[in-house]
Amino acid sequence: MSVKDTLLTGSAHVNGIDIAYVDKGEGDPVVLLHGFPDSHYLWRHQIDPLVEAGFRVIAPDLRGFGESGKPQEVEAYDMRTIVNDVVALTQHLGIPKAHIVGHDWGAAIAWMYAFLMPRRVDHLAVLSVGHPGVFSTPSIEQRKASWYMLFYQFPGVSEQLLRRNGWRLFKEIMGGEGDHQRYPRELAKPGALTAALNWYRANRSPESELRVEANFPPVLAPTLGIWSTGDKALLEEGMTGSVKFVKGSWRYERVEDASHWIPLDQPEIVTKLLLGFLGTEKAAAVPTRRRRL
């Protein structure tokens, strides 16, 4: 009797896990990667306009979220594993190369996908989360009592603590942002909360995950970075500073009047930015000669 919030069109067993996805339209493929604690449904305002503009849109529920598999062990949420989910899904769908778009954790996955597999990436668009090599963390003063706590507290927070007293702590952390009314209902499904928290338990934060690996391969794809002024967790420098890791062309857009959830708060602007960017630039040359040691 409830309206199910889903646009899913299929599901595939790839990389050892069931991944549910939207596959809609014909044309150059665009892969849309959501973050925490969303699903493909984060992109509901962008999917149809992209399809109408002649793209084939692939929007998976990343592992642990939505209708995809939800392993309960932390190790299953290593970033490389999740990147491989996306690789395996695109291979399964017969897509050798795609535009990659990501928000939040999905942006972290998109960055990693782009520098590990440059030949599989056409254009790269990242929302909210900058390149993992940029060290940028808001000071205590800049953080408001809001969902920034996701980043800094979730690794130590238990499922039981978040759920008790009618999900009070979770609601306090989320405030009124994103799909805040939907999230607890999604996370209350069997195993969903543990799976979602495992992203944090396995990887600390989207930004810090790869910090220890000082030498990142350059991002060759033309890259669009989008950040919103209402983001309480992430600083603009995190995004603008990403330029030095991008060898392809770099564009930066700052969006006003949007919380961290830019695709929900400014749906038309996000659609417009994507349509004005995807497929418009040439990639930097893939280095062909081996570097001399």
Add this chain to the structure above:
Amino acid sequence: MTVEHTGVDVVVVGGGIAGASAAANLAFNGLSVVLLEKQETYQDIVRGEWIAPWGLREAQTLGVEEAFGLGGAWEIREWTQWDETVDPAEAETVDMTRFVPGVGGPMSFPHHEVCALMAEQAEDNGATVVMGAQRAHVTAGTHPEVRWTHAGQEHLARPRLVIGATGRGCTVGRQVGVSMATSVHHWGGGLRVTGLDDWPMDVQAMGTEDEKMFMVFPQGDGNARLYINFPTANRKLYQGPEGEKRFIADFELASLPDRGKAVYSAAKPIGPLKLWPSVAMFPEQPIVMDGVVLVGDEAGNADTVLGTGLSCSLRDTRAVCEVLTGGDDWSPGAFEGYLAERKFRMDRLHFGADIIAKLYCEYGPAAAERRRRARGLMAENFAASVTGLLNMVPPEDVPDFGFSEFFAERLFRERA
């Protein structure tokens, strides 16, 4: 032609908190349940939106507590009692989170959303949920019958038992011959609002000023349910066009910090304004008979000012479900425990509601003086606040002296 539903154990008439929680629990325990709700979809029709910690414990026992949290319930942690006889800065605050072990503070929530989730839970558990069931009619007896219409089609079920849970309308009660004695102490109005960004979401306000007993129950994210109780003579005050505006404007109160600006200048309605006589109802015949058991408001209730209606509903449901899932004897005799406990409980709640209504829902200089004296007594001896415990712990856990004429007489006597 009538569609006959066979093999039904229980038909629950009324899909509010009482009925939906019963259906969810009974279906979970493997009974064949039909739940009839007259609304096509759940709407805000301004029903109870505050549940005491002891009611939440009943919800846990029934296994329906998640419907509250997921339906938008917000745990409220503090209760501040304001009053025209007290400087806003001096108003006292009680931490409500520690009264019932394993439960936090009370919760405030959008009633219709929680009912919808509970009905969904009942359906997931295997119950048949009929939304838009019209003209439900119950015939009591050792082989009870329920007839209803749905989408123009007549339906009939002959369950083993019917649970009547139609609320204050007492639809089932009237059909099976249970009448109610009623009394009205005052009137009340309720409105759900948003935009209270400057009101602390941890704090519920209650207080009396002028001819208003006001309440603010936060629901998180700047939402809240506002109530005003007022003398019956003022019942036209908020009727007619712009009633909502006048209702919200009346939260400009000298007894609130900053004259209540965080409420009156910010609140925007997100539901209808409803006005009602605050009725206490006393059943005049037994609420259990062959084939029918009444629960929730349908079985009689205390003045809404107490805020225990939903907690009572869940206590009823829990008691009745325990009988139905605990054994094969569903005869009236099996519900003796329920009847005895309910009588004890309602006696206490009526007693407490009378005290609260006399204290906070009477107006004018003499009433203000009464509140001033009572507040002095409470400051002197915390035990004098015993009636307020009814909002936190179950009635049987409130000390006996709170229900003595001696206590009431002391609380209200003219001279100390």
